[in-house]
Amino acid sequence: MSFLSITRATLEKDIRLEWRSKDAINSMLYFALLVVVIFSHSFDPTAEESRRIAGGLVWVAFLFAAVVALNQTWARELRNQVLDAYRVSPAPATPLFLAKALGNFLFVIILEALMTPLFIIFYNLRAVGPALQLFPIAVFGTWALVVNGTFFAAISLRTRNREIMLPLLLFPFSIPAMMGMVNATTAVLTGEYSARVWIAMLLAYDVVFTVAGLYLFESILDAE
């Protein structure tokens, strides 16, 4: 079986499982809504201020929701020794990583698509700068969170405090990516400066950590 066919098979399996049970999506969605509501109570800015801070609020909320999703997708592999079965099979580990990352990416993007209108409503947001740039920001930024998150979630599987280990590893690594996402989003919302360099930095970050993750995943998957 080729790399792409294994990736596709694993991705289809994950999407099918999620579609039938919908447990990750439902809990993530509700969690995201709660986060938006709590933020809107904690930070109650004027319209001018809200454009400045909305970028940060939105991406912090997405980061927390992504962590919930990431914890769930790998935990699914441990039930019924699915992960062990995969390791015993002759399939290489790298397509598994890519498929997991793509699946997580899909879930988090769906989540963002559903949460963004809520944020716009709660904070009365309107983009002063080029709103179309928000799409590459969302795509590159989400991939930055998800590719590292999937990798560290796999590492966290074999630890005593599985759920807390993922954020402990992911948050420091996400700091430059968060700076990129937040500043790019703020640039688009306020229209005060250009988001282009930040988008380019996010892309570079994505490339570097995707390649590193693909290359190193085999080593950590076998860390039984």
Place this chain on the structure above:
Amino acid sequence: MKRGITILAVVTSIMLCLALYFALAQPDWPLGTPTERTMGYVQRIFYYHVPSAWTAFLLFFINLGASIVYLARRSPKADIVALVSAEVGVVFCTVVLVTGPIWARPVWGIWWDADDIRLQSTLIMWLIYISYLILRRVSTSSLTAVVAAVVAILGALLVPFVFFSIWFYRTQHPSPVIAHGGSLDPHMAFVLLFNWAAFLCLAGLVCWTRYRLEIAKRQVEEAQALESLMETSP
């Protein structure tokens, strides 16, 4: 080996005492250090802050090297060097992060500048290595060393992005100008380097002792595992 450690311990103690004297001695004392003109006496934290930073970064660099060697060769000694340098590096980095704000408050008027490259990169390296150490402690995998080495390498890959993101943020959001540098009085430079040498000796002493401790600990664990295997088999 034992004699080497004893000699190093003696040398370290002497150097640390001398370094303390040089760092704190008033200019009118014998071999005293001049007090800085604008900052005054508080500037002397510099003799602890800067050498700690250099030592911490050196140790983190050693950790990166040991991690790469471990992934390439799977040598247990490389793994122990990685663990030891991370632990001692985190301690020195903590010193940097504590002495920095103590120095900054009287001199710059602020405890922390969120947009300073060196502050942020030091903070992020500290965070990554604390996560590294926690991972080592709570990992239940038998190949913890491999996983830890991978995390260390990913951490090294992160550093350029940290520098770039903060540098670029500064160009878009000019911050209060904080003057660094200027030239250093040669006597101050001597005290700085002497302190660094003393800290390097201290780091070497602690690392060496911790290395021997870790080797002994692993030998004990292996012996215990072997013993329990012997007991359970009929």
